[in-house]
Amino acid sequence: MRIAPGLAASLALMGSALAAPQKPVPGRYAVDAASCATKDFFLTVKANGFESSVFSCEGLTLYLRGEAGDRTLWQVDGRQCRGLHAGSGGPKRFQMEVQPNRLRIAWPDGTPASTFLRCSP
Numbered sequence: 001m002r003i004a005p006g007l008a009a010s011l012a013l014m015g016s017a018l019a020a021p022q023k024p025v026p027g028r029y030a031v032d033a034a035s036c037a038t039k040d041f042f043l044t045v046k047a048n049g050f051e052s053s054v055f056s057c058e059g060l061t062l063y064l065r066g067e068a069g070d071r072t073l074w075q076v077d078g079r080q081c082r083g084l085h086a087g088s089g090g091p092k093r094f095q096m097e098v099q100p101n102r103l104r105i106a107w108p109d110g111t112p113a114s115t116f117l118r119c120s121p
Contacts, residue, residue, distance in 0.1 A: 023062060028044050028118075029044070029118050035117075059078060060076055062076055065095070102117055
């Protein structure tokens with residue numbers, strides 16, 4: 001059975017529209033390409049959390065806030081967070097913007113957001 005070209009194009013568009021929103025990719029992140037090259041990593045993203053020298057969180061729950069182009073915005077609830085930006089340890093809510101090979105975090109204490117580049121594994 002042959003599918004008409006118009007129907008095939010419509011099905012392809014529907015499939016891409018149903019694609020899952022991009023989530024933070026596990027790996028090591030730095031502030032720029034030079035820092036990646038020298039292995040001066042700032043952030044390590046794991047399957048259910050992340051660590052940095054200033055802020056760490058475990059038990060992340062992500063809630064989709066929106067998508068635009070190659071950007072996905074998540075509200076993040078961390079079950080157990082600690083560090084300079086967390087004040088006292090415990091649950092924290094903040095936002096992450098995910099782009100291909102980039103991650104932007106809006107820190108829970110209101111510190112200006114930081115953007116990190118995903119370094120090659």
